[in-house]
Structure formats: C-alpha cells, structure tokens
Amino acid sequence: MSKRFASLGLLAALVANPVPAQGDVPKAAKSQQAKPTSLQRQAFAKFQDLKASMRRLQKLLSNSDSDKAKRLKAGFGLMSEKKVESQMREIEDLLKLESWEPSLRKMKRVQDDLRLLLSLLLDRDVDLQKLLEEIVRLEGFKKKVEKLIEEQKAEKEWSKQAEKIEKQFEAIERSKADVKKLIGEQKALKAATESKGAGKKDSAPLADKQGELKEDAANLEDDLKEIEARAKEIEAASDPKRVGPKEGKPKEGKPKEGKPGEGKPSKASSAAGKASESMDRSQNKLGNDQPESSLDDQEKALDDLQKAADELVELEEEVRRKLMELPFDRLAREQLKTMEKTHNLADEMEKAESEGEGEGEGEGEGESGKPVPGKDNIEQAVPKQKNAAGSLKKVKPGKAKKKQKDAQDDLEEAKKKLEDALAQLRQELQEEVLRALEERFTAMLAKQRELTRDTVLTHKWRGRIEALVQQGVTPAAVRNRCLKLATAERQLEQESRDALTLIEAEGSAAVFPEVVRTLADDFVLAGSMLDGFDTGETTQALQKQIEKVLETLIDALTKRIEQLEGEGNGESDGENPLIDLLSELRLLKLLQEGVNGKTKQVNKLAQGSKKRTKLAGLAAKKQGRVEELTRMLARKVEKEDAGEGDGR
Numbered sequence: 001m002s003k004r005f006a007s008l009g010l011l012a013a014l015v016a017n018p019v020p021a022q023g024d025v026p027k028a029a030k031s032q033q034a035k036p037t038s039l040q041r042q043a044f045a046k047f048q049d050l051k052a053s054m055r056r057l058q059k060l061l062s063n064s065d066s067d068k069a070k071r072l073k074a075g076f077g078l079m080s081e082k083k084v085e086s087q088m089r090e091i092e093d094l095l096k097l098e099s100w101e102p103s104l105r106k107m108k109r110v111q112d113d114l115r116l117l118l119s120l121l122l123d124r125d126v127d128l129q130k131l132l133e134e135i136v137r138l139e140g141f142k143k144k145v146e147k148l149i150e151e152q153k154a155e156k157e158w159s160k161q162a163e164k165i166e167k168q169f170e171a172i173e174r175s176k177a178d179v180k181k182l183i184g185e186q187k188a189l190k191a192a193t194e195s196k197g198a199g200k201k202d203s204a205p206l207a208d209k210q211g212e213l214k215e216d217a218a219n220l221e222d223d224l225k226e227i228e229a230r231a232k233e234i235e236a237a238s239d240p241k242r243v244g245p246k247e248g249k250p251k252e253g254k255p256k257e258g259k260p261g262e263g264k265p266s267k268a269s270s271a272a273g274k275a276s277e278s279m280d281r282s283q284n285k286l287g288n289d290q291p292e293s294s295l296d297d298q299e300k301a302l303d304d305l306q307k308a309a310d311e312l313v314e315l316e317e318e319v320r321r322k323l324m325e326l327p328f329d330r331l332a333r334e335q336l337k338t339m340e341k342t343h344n345l346a347d348e349m350e351k352a353e354s355e356g357e358g359e360g361e362g363e364g365e366g367e368s369g370k371p372v373p374g375k376d377n378i379e380q381a382v383p384k385q386k387n388a389a390g391s392l393k394k395v396k397p398g399k400a401k402k403k404q405k406d407a408q409d410d411l412e413e414a415k416k417k418l419e420d421a422l423a424q425l426r427q428e429l430q431e432e433v434l435r436a437l438e439e440r441f442t443a444m445l446a447k448q449r450e451l452t453r454d455t456v457l458t459h460k461w462r463g464r465i466e467a468l469v470q471q472g473v474t475p476a477a478v479r480n481r482c483l484k485l486a487t488a489e490r491q492l493e494q495e496s497r498d499a500l501t502l503i504e505a506e507g508s509a510a511v512f513p514e515v516v517r518t519l520a521d522d523f524v525l526a527g528s529m530l531d532g533f534d535t536g537e538t539t540q541a542l543q544k545q546i547e548k549v550l551e552t553l554i555d556a557l558t559k560r561i562e563q564l565e566g567e568g569n570g571e572s573d574g575e576n577p578l579i580d581l582l583s584e585l586r587l588l589k590l591l592q593e594g595v596n597g598k599t600k601q602v603n604k605l606a607q608g609s610k611k612r613t614k615l616a617g618l619a620a621k622k623q624g625r626v627e628e629l630t631r632m633l634a635r636k637v638e639k640e641d642a643g644e645g646d647g648r
Helices: 002-016 022-030 036-064 066-082 084-096 100-121 126-194 204-236 268-287 291-325 328-356 375-393 397-466 476-506 511-531 537-567 581-604 610-644
Strands: none
Touching: 036 066, 036 084, 066 084, 066 100, 066 126, 084 100, 100 476, 126 204, 126 268, 126 291, 126 328, 126 375, 126 397, 204 268, 204 291, 268 291, 328 375, 328 397, 375 397, 397 476, 397 537, 476 511, 511 537, 511 581, 511 610, 537 581, 581 610
16 A cells, blocks of 8 residues: 555646745746756656556556556546646746746646545545546447547448549449440441442431431430549559558549550540541431431441540550559458457446446446447447458448448447447536535535624624733733634634545536635635634624625526536537526626735724735636636637537
8 A cells, every 4th residue: 555655646746846935936037956847757757657556556456456446547537627737738838938837737627626526536536536437438339439430430431432442343344245235226227328329318217317326326425524534533543552541541632643645634535525526427418318418427437436436445445544553452451450449449338337237326347237329339330340341351342332321321320329428427517516515505604703793702802801801912812712713714624625625526617716715815815814823804704795795606607507407418518508698707706806806804903014925916816717717618608609500
C-alpha cells in the first residue's frame, strides 16, 4: 500500500503547489531561479510520474484488489474526459507567450480537476465513482466502434471504386452487343436495298427501317459517351493496386502514371455519331425512292459502326485489365481483419455482460444481467463483413459494397445506442448531483442560520460583559465563543468545497461553480472575522449574504429537479445543463450583489485597516470574474437566440 500512498502524495503535491500566484507571475518571469515555464514543466513531469505510478498500481491491484483497480481506471477516465494533460501543455505555451491571465485561469481549472481526481481516488463519493466507471466503460466501447466504422467506410469506398470498373465492363458488354446487332440489321437493310436494283423504286419501307436504325445509332452514341465519361473518371482515380483501404481513400482528379498511349480517349461515340449521320442521309435518299444512291451512305455507316465495335474491344480489354489488376485478395484480407476486430469487440461486450451477472447492485463493470448497448448490432455486422470478404474474393465488388454498407449501418446503430446510453448515464449523474447538492445546501443553510443567530446573540452579550472589564480587552468567554463560531464557518467552507467537486464533475454549469467558490471564500472570510473576534455589523452582513446565496442556490436546484421530474423520461433535444440559463443569470446577479455588498462594507471600514484592504481585494477579484461570466453568458444567449430560427 506504500505505492498507493506515494501516488496520492504526488497528486496532493500537484493540487497544493501550482505555479506562482497572479501577483507574483511577472516577478517570477524575471527570476532566473524560478521561471513560470520551468515550474510548469516540473508540474507536468510530476503529472507524468503520477500517471506512471497509477498504471503500475492498477496492474498490481488488478488481481488482489479489483475495487481499487477499478477506481484507478475511473481516475484515468476522468483525466481523459477533463483533458488534463493537454491543458497542462497549453499552460506552458501560454506562459512562454507571457499570457499571464489566461494561463492562471487554465491553472485553476487543472487544479480543480486534480482535486476531483484526488476525491475520486480517496473514495469520498462512491456514487460518483460508479457512474464515472460506467461512463468510462461505455466511452471505451464507443471509441472502438468509431474506429471500426472508419475502417469499414474505407473498405466500402474501395469496393465502390472497384464496382465502377465492374459496371463499366458490364456497360461495354451491353454496348458491344448493341453494336453487333445494329451492324447485322444494317447489313440486312443494305442487302434489301441492293435487291431493288437501279432506277427509281418504291423504297418507303426501307426508309422507315433506316430511320429506326438511325435512332438506334443515336442512342448508341449517347451510351458510348457515358462509357467514355466513366472511363475518364476511372482513369483519374488513384490506382487501387498501389493504395489500400488502410492507406486512405482514392484521390480524385489525379491521373495515375502509365505507359505511353495508355488511357487514350476512345473514339467509339464519335464513330457511332457518324454512323447515325450516314443513316440519316440514307433515309432521305430512300424516302425519295433512290435506293441505289443510298448504298454508299449505308456502307459508310457500316464502316463507322465497325470502328465503334473495334474501339469497344480495345476499351473492354483496358477495363478488363484494370479489373484484374485490382487487389481483391488483399482487399478481402483487410475486410476479414476488420471482421475479426468486430467479432472481438462483440466478445468483449459479451464478457462485460457476464461479469455483471450475479453481482451486487452497482458492483462489477455493469448492472446484473443488463446488456451492453449496441452489442446485438456489433454481432449482426460480423456475418455481413464475412460475406463482403467472400464477394471480394470472387471479384464481385458490387455485392461486397452492399454487404459492407449493411455492416456499416449496424456499426452506426451500435454507436448511436452507446451514445444514447451515455446520455442517460450523464443525466443520472446530473440528477444525482442535483439531489445531493440540494440536501447539502439545505443542511448548510440551517447551520448558517444558527451561526448567524449565535453571532448576533454573542455581539449583544459581549456588550454587557465588556462594559465590566478593562476597555480594549476581549473577555476569554467572548473569545472562546468567537473561535467556536469561526471553526463552524470553516467547516461549512469545506462542505462548499465538497459541493464544488460534485458540480465540476457534472461539468455543464458555468456560473454555478463560481457562485459556490464565492460562497467558500465568504465562509473563509466570515471565519477570519470571527477569529479576530469581530461579531459586529460587517460580520453579520456577510453571514446574511451567505444565507441569501444558499437560499438562491437551493431555489435554483429545486426548480431544476421539479423540471426534470416533469419531463419524465422524455428525450432531450439538445444540451441538458445542470441548471437552466435563467437560473444562471439570477446567480450572476447574485454574484454582482455580493460584490456590491462587500464594496459597501469596505466604505464603512477605517482606511488603512487590514480588514478593509483584504475585503477590497476580494471584491475587486470577484468583480473581474463577474465581468468574464457576463460576457460568456451573453455569447450563450446569442447562440440560443440564433437557434430559435432552426425551429427549436
């Protein structure tokens, strides 16, 4: 267990020892001994040591103490969700740029996140740990599904490109048959025309037939133009033989290198068009009963149709070569690898379900007998991926693409179910936080009212006692009562810090955590005033302000709980914050009122006194934070107003 305490010691050191405070930063920047950037690098190194120690401890405890191992796993999940490592790197970058204010704000967030991690590892909040463990577990499954989706998309894209070549081959085969048929019919018409002999003969039936063949040739020209257009698209795509599905999608618009003359434009459509023109001239002559003079045009049409047929043969050979060069065996192997990963994920989900069976409520990695969301869809994707691989081996990319699309749809559905389950878990986390906060603040308000009442009574009582002793001397009985009151205020400060941990773990509120931080500061201030035996108007006014803050917080929480209960299990159409925007605005107003109250008290205190200086500094600090939060909420309001135009 000494390793465990070493890890917690490292974490406690990180929490307790940030880089220099705001007022000291410029001085530290000039110091050669303790520059902020070097201090931040030291903090980051400690963080890396902490992670390594946690990993070793998790491995050590995996067999001997599964509960603690799971708690460490939840700690890694929390660090990932809060992006602690990337935030610490950003702090160093900001310090290098001497951006003191942004870096200090980010340091404060990192400290809060590390406090939350410390609370989690010390097992101060079991319910929070369980919810975070489940969120981490499902997030892990979701990430694996997302990776499978990306792989399946790439493999489907390559089947799609191969299918284009396959369809091109089929289209050429059909056009070859059409040309062959047209040549045969044109030859038959030419023979019938020759049988008419010389001179003017009734050739109307021949003219009608020539008109039909002319239309067929025109349609053939259109078909051949489409084939030639697709040939250019296929030629422009990257060569699938050299790029596989794991290396990216085909690049559009970049022709591959080839042999001289390879990929030359086909003249098949042009030949079919010329044949149609010759047939048109032949039809006109036959319509004028001039069969003999139409024979040259018919012969020219036959020559052009033969050219089209020859061009199609060349194009067919080119497409056949491209089709045979496609790495279908390798593509099939890649698909089988993805299938194996999908199968393994399904097994992992099955194992997670079985580990939850027969265990007590909240124990293990899942609820007893509860299916992992999306597992059925993952299982359904496996045979489709196998069929797709089989189709690729048989050089049938069209069939493979369809099965790959079906498998991708299954994976997408699994992802959606996991996202829905995660949303539900986060809602449960939110509801747990709301009720816990309501209970905590209600108890704190009752205690604070008692302390305020005792402070008032102490102030009245001390007036009578102090009249009997030497002026300027605080009786021991008064000091003792003040110190007890101060201790109680500091206990409430710790309660507010614990409440802040819950709020930050939930993570959706903006003003709420700042109000609770202010509340904690006010408890500290009230305690220090009572430590100084001040039971007068300033202390009592501060205690009344604390009561007002607690009342407002409880009211906001109660309304939000009632709202959620009224919504029932209905699905949310967007973000679901801990408290609504209107309540946040009211809390912001409350923060401003607190600053105003402190400012009034400053004006009543004697100039130059330590109490006046301390209170003025605290008021100025909170005023700056109120301004930041006001701007942030203004942007949030603008965003919500813009969303109204979308039908929300």
